[in-house]
């Protein structure tokens with residue numbers, strides 16, 4: 001049987017026409033009209049005022065921290081419960097990540113702990129230079145509370161919406177709510193350019209500076225003149241064509257993923273020991289990934305379920321391992337309440353791509369149910 005992947009790319013069928021158009025007009029080189037159009041369409045969809053298409057979400061985060069003036073020795077607050085791509089750009093700038101744990105309701109940064117962490121950092125002589133907020137697995141963080149804290153201390157916020165395109169926070173699209181936001185079009189994201197990202201911002205001046213840094217910091221003169229260190233981070237015109245084709249199906253993709261989550265929940269929530277996390281009141285998740293929790297008292301571990309699925313050629317994956325537990329970040333200051341460690345211990349991500357069929361979903365459900373009940377019988 002073919003392997004069932006966690007998040008395979010899902011073509012809309014509209015990509016190839018746009019790629020052909022890029023070829024037929026010889027716009028395959030970096031930048032070009034597809035990039036401009038993709039940026040404009042992402043702005044129209046998210047409500048962001050400006051967008052800069054780049055080579056990855058990680059590059060967009062790196063740019064956003066540079067645009068905020070983060071430099072050597074500065075502290076930047078980042079959730080512990082996230083993918084390392086949220087935290088690595090802090091280290092690219094020789095700045096120091098300060099990790100803050102999650103709240104149970106949204107799995108994202110805990111505002112009360114954030115407040116406590118900032119207060120403590122100030123007491124130690126350092127006002128954090130920026131706060132990175134992540135909408136993990138497509139579920140929106142408690143942005144109102146976090147933005148209020150940022151405003152109170154005068155700390156700017158970057159929204160890492162790499163996983164949450166199409167998710168809404170109080171009705172507004174994620175990624176466009178803070179002054180700086182970041183999207184990813186990596187192969188496993190809700191829409192993909194095979195690899196790519198986007199910087200979203202409120203200010204035209206910031207967007208222009210972002211474009212300048214992302215195009216090798218080339219001064220606007222006929223020869224190559226450089227007064228700053230630049231990066232080769234812009235998206236190619238060809239990949240922007242793929243992105244435009246993908247974006248046309250974003251609403252359908254969100255609805256399908258939400259339906260997948262709901263169906264898993266309907267079939268698996270009655271199984272003793274399995275649970276799902278509801279959207280908090282401010283969030284309408286894009287359900288990028290369906291995640292379950294397996295309670296320790298069930299007598300079954302997430303790893304046993306993962307191996308049972310794997311033996312049927314089905315991919316599943318533990319939740320993100322928290323950053324404060326990563327060897328590379330273990331010396332960084334961390335404010336921990338146990339939530340991310342519990343989620344890492346008890347969680348499992350299930351196949352959730354928008355191309356997943358109902359029959360395949362039911363096959364996943366059967367294997368999980370069988371593993372849970374069989375284990376119980378033998379316990």
Ligand SMILES: Cc1ncc(COP(=O)(O)O)c(C=O)c1O
Nearest residue numbers: 056057058083085086162184186
């Ligand atoms: C939360 C989060 N932040 C940042 C990134 C980095 O994006 P990219 O892979 O496009 O560099 C990713 C995903 O890959 C992510 O899931």
